[in-house]
Amino acid sequence: MSETITITIDGKECTCEKGEYLYDVAKRNGIFIPVFCRHDAFEDHRACCRICIVEVEEGGRSKVVTSCVYPVERECNVQTRSEKIMEERSVIMALLAHRAPEAASFKPMVGRVGTVETDRLVTLDGEKCILCALCVQACNSLGTGAISTVNRGTEKMIDTPYGKESAACVGCLSCANVCPTGAIEYSEDDAVRTIWNREFELIRCGECGQIMGTRDSLALAAGNNEVPAVCDECRKKHMADEMMATYRYV
């Protein structure tokens, strides 16, 4: 049984386990903290968007921390909407909004978090990516590791090694699906999916004709390099039919 600690977030008493991340405690208690680069699917968080900053007062000292990776180790008083936090969050929001002006999905967040009213910031025309790198995390957790952050500083971007088609990529779309801003582009026709500069053969279910996925992703999922002949739904239907035929019930 791990130790429990009682902390105060925006005046509300919250109980948590020692070591729990501050963001999780706040969320459980219905306190809103904005996040972009954090996803429940992953245990580790990159803490790179920095929008989830809060002020923590511990032992008489106040500091700004990123709540998504800050472990609660002792009693503390947390302010998620102090003047300082609101100011700095609005600067971060303005920086992100100017970096990725086409990232439509987080426009509502600008209203909620605030921004800096100025015409002095430059925008990256046409950019959607906010470099949260959730796509990289998704790809890595599948064990494929086909994409990564490349370059450094203001030139940083997400790409395959040397921008070439990656032998490791299986075209599964996990990266595109986890992307919060729709920044990863791909296209599909009847037989081919194109993503990260590479074309993948699409496999259809031998029975219903639905797209099951790319040949590479199905082989990876099967683990034995064999591509299933039918989709999951059709396979289940077969099993049900067979059981019905044998036992007369399912």
Place this chain on the structure above:
Amino acid sequence: MINGTDKILVCCGTSCIANGALDVADAIEAELRARNLGESVEVQVTRTGCSGECEQGPIVRLMPRDTMYYRVKVADAAAIVDSLEGELATKLLYKRDGETYEHMDDNPFYALQHKVVLKDVGIIDPLSLDDYRARGGYEGLKKALEMTPEQIIDEVEKSGLRGKGGAGFPTGRKWRSAASYDEWPHYIVCNGDEGDPGAFMDGSTMEGSPHAVIEGMIIGALAICAEEGVLYIRDEYALARDHIQHAIDDAYAAGILGESIMGTKHKLDLSIVRGGGAFVCGESTALMASIEGRVGEPRAKYIRSVQRGLFDHPTVLNNVETLASIPTILREGAEAYARIGTEGSKGTKVFAMVGKVKHTGLVEVPMGTTLRTLIYDIGGGIIDDRPFKAIQTGGPSGGCIPESLLDLPVDFDTLTEYGAMMGSGGMIVMDDRSCMVEVARYYVDFLCEESCGKCTPCREGLRQMRAILTDICEGRGKPGDIELLERICHTMEDASLCALGRTAANPVLTTIKFFRDEYEAHINDKTCPAGVCAKLTQFAIEADVCTGCGMCSRACPAGAIAGERKQAHVIDPAKCIACGSCREACRFNAVLTERRPA
């Protein structure tokens, strides 16, 4: 080997090599052979590490009479060998303000220095273990081997040594903390990724006294019970890497490293990891990620490296200079070391002083020495005796310190109180012909390329600051820009992921703090008071002052200056690119700067 007979020490640090030191050493050796002295044990030529005053290189020193020769050329070899017994080669002696100096200790550049880290640099052959041992090398380790880890840590704590990479964290406390974790193995890592523009302290230390770094690491490893250590050395430091590798190999061969340290039950393996040249990899967690073979990005965890560092194990990461201080502390005792320096900052600090100072180079002074002493007494003042404007300390994480703070003692705490910082030891001296807005823009531009780019405030904050500062420098600044810069700066300070991002705003904040009027002149009056920003400046020649020497027209890359010999010259504004070369070239201060009409 140092044995009291005549020795000729030839500085073969990177800078002296660039100035031809290797050829000079060869020429002296050839001269000795020609006189049948080469085979005798009486005279030896030793290729040493950096002697300090790099600008005056190549430097040759005769021992034991301690004669120092500067700006030596191959053709001087005969005169130098002559002077072993006969007359001094006077023209090669050090000259400053009309005085000539023969010995190192008389020379004002060295007289105020106090060498601990650099005590052997420039004296021993870095490739000779015997040379290092002859000057007390590995004596500190011998003492450490008779102590418990606890006693070693106590000793280092008592010395008051603080991390010299810039942060100033107490070294003893760091070691104690790492030693306390019961999770094995522990690692010790040396940070040799020095990357601040203008800094070469750690590189010179590794080049000139590699065993000191290794001895420091072995003692650190004993203290935290580590059996494996890594030296992370930046890719550009090829000579430092060679010398460290040579020293590691020699230490293994001599039984100092490996399965049994000097015959004891302790063991330690050391290896070098080559950095890829990323500035951010000097940040502790990015450095460890790089060693592990991952992308060199800092990690976003509130867990310190002493608990979970390299490969998630307790790790001590110390800077080169910190580690090179350890052998002396163990050998001479903590009290002796603690007597040097100030109340809060003990010992010495090595600085790489460059820029518009007369005598540039590598200096080591007690903590608490004032900037004025460094610049004027050691460095000899500003080139051409121009007015001092600012000194940039600590690289891109540091600040620009104005004249008004020159009398403050330089240590870890004092400058910080005044909104500047000492930093790792890089110091760039600037005169009145430096534009502080342009300086801020330069550092921001540097960081735009060298930030890892992982977190928003640092990456995007720098991108926006670069755009705003470029606008200001090019006459497109607007009222409110300073305040916007400050808002971005403060957000970066609080919300960035690593120390690089949190301090990246310092060059901007300190120049705004101490030179706000210069920003305002750029924004409101569209002038660059220092006459640097090309879009705001034009040059003109004062006819009364011009002697018609023609230096300016020869220096002008655009062919914009015309004039007869001994007649006043004229700049054609249509051709002038406002580079300022004419002003640099003019020895009569006849080149004026004016506001360039919009």
